[in-house]
Amino acid sequence: MNRSASIKDVANHASVAVGTVSNVLNYPDRVSQRTKERVLRAIDELGFIRNDAARQLRAGHSRTIGLIVLDVGNPFFTSVVRAAEDAAALQGSAVLLGDSGHNASRESNYIDLFQEQRVQGLLISPVGDVTERLDLLRDRGIPTVLVDRLADEDKYSSVSVDDDAGGYLAARHLLDTGRRRLAFVGGPTSIRQVADRLQGARRAVKEEPDATLEVLDSEGQTVLAGRSVGNMLVERGRGDLPDGIFCANDLLALGVMQSLTMTHTLKIPEDIALIGYDDIDFAVSAVVPLSSIRQPTEALGRTAIELLAEELESTGPRHRAVIFTPELVVRQSTGPAQGTAAG
Amino acid sequence: MNRSASIKDVANHASVAVGTVSNVLNYPDRVSQRTKERVLRAIDELGFIRNDAARQLRAGHSRTIGLIVLDVGNPFFTSVVRAAEDAAALQGSAVLLGDSGHNASRESNYIDLFQEQRVQGLLISPVGDVTERLDLLRDRGIPTVLVDRLADEDKYSSVSVDDDAGGYLAARHLLDTGRRRLAFVGGPTSIRQVADRLQGARRAVKEEPDATLEVLDSEGQTVLAGRSVGNMLVERGRGDLPDGIFCANDLLALGVMQSLTMTHTLKIPEDIALIGYDDIDFAVSAVVPLSSIRQPTEALGRTAIELLAEELESTGPRHRAVIFTPELVVRQSTGPAQGTAAG
DNA sequence: TCGTAACAATGAAACGATTCAAAGATTTGA
């Protein structure tokens, strides 16, 4: 049993024409019950497996969708991937996953690969500037949906999350629980996500006349960076401290939390409330469970597939940009304040 | 430019035969310099992209390798995937990644998909019992290499890590730094990894006549599970505590660390040393940087691809099981002890 | 100048599915 059975073998074994076998596979309604059973039995007996290459060659397109993410290790993307796979499966497609690892050349290799494979379409959260390549793809009939990046609706469809709204949500929550002296901790504001979240926070703070927002720059977005910001705060002494801290992501927040709790004098949330962003797994299991902003990753993945399906149907020049609003997750780290005056 | 250019279009455009274009692509040495240039220019001008389906159909096999992991979100697998992709790229293949998410039916779907795609071979860290399917695959000429699972060399090739050795390494390190009252924290010992690590630790402890090993069962392998074991320890009171704790993974260790540090009386590593397993990113940035056992994930990924290549060449009935030894990573959490008597 | 070897280029056949016009079988209604 060296080479696997072809549709022709099945046809012979069931004593029907190859076209009939194909019909059983693709248009079962066109085939009589009796014949169908014979063919199915033959398929089973020979262990026939459809050769996707041949099908694709004839049909002109595949049943697979390419998905290129920045980092599969990032829970955000992992979750998007899961949702996309499930949504694709529902419509009978499979997802080919590529991990660019923030590396433009890996990204480019995947685009090549997917193009050779003639995927139905491409979902991508781009690293480099790939707009030219994506334009070429579209001309060749391979539509693209940008993921986690807002795109001009004249050019592409996209799904993204409103970071400004997320920032607003976080700051508003701190304000609503009575905090007035807020601080924002975030990496270089050249990162769009960071800038947007800060902007949203500013918007919220402006709504309360007696509230202030201090911006603490961090070196990167890691636990260590958070810890050094935290240490800096601790050294300031009690009088000069914020009573609510919003970190641009959960790693930073966990770092800040480590510094503050190690003092054994400052208490979270009584003295300082703390909220992060992303709602990573570790947020729940922090020493003080961390409040956070959760991004609707499942919706992102599902919607990306839906937009791609739309692109495949209508070939209009107009596309859709779907923007999701993130969600507040309240945990212990932003519990009620101790003695601060409420607004 | 609706349908993309075929090799025939290229041949016309360059005024050569289709076979020549194919040779330029696959056997450049067989073609004269002049012709090659003409063809390459034509390819460029038409934006020709090889149709992989057609190539595959004719060649009988693809240039892709299927890789199914238990959980792409797990840093262990992420790293294995990276290494496998890089190794595959070196030999001109691409990796199609599937994430089973510990779900047997997803796993099965991926096997179907990869089989329809006629992948060259399959790397898999299996969820369910897939041996029958894998046997079928092999009969059809698709070899399999098991990843992170030891397999009978008469049946499959495999790459795995010696968990017993890892357990030994961790316990030996605690002993070498002067600890004698050891504890092992680990989930249900029905999980092979947990059992093996415990076994290795036992081996090390037997080497020191005055050393003891206590086994503390945890409910699962999470931070929370670790914390509840830690709390239990804290309640015991100082006299009755171990002086070195080995956790079956880093999450557990981080949980234990949280409990111990929250007491503000027990100090790590002076009172109790703590070592985990896996060396996840968070290990470095824990309050007390966590010592751990690092698995050679890059080697796993690379070797899996190499074994697959071997399988593709020789069709002998014998396979290879490569077992790697993990590596000790020493950080602050197992620094020198305070007053415990050394052996 | 010729014969031969080495090298280049050719183009038809094949891979395994889908498609579709045409042929064959069956049902329906009168």
Add this chain to the structure above:
DNA sequence: TCAAATCTTTGAATCGTTTCATTGTTACGA
């Protein structure tokens, strides 16, 4: 019972490559 309508089945053509036997070209020594 027959013609028309409907339902099944057939099998050749097709997709875009690779393969390989064949033909064409060039270089070289005798």
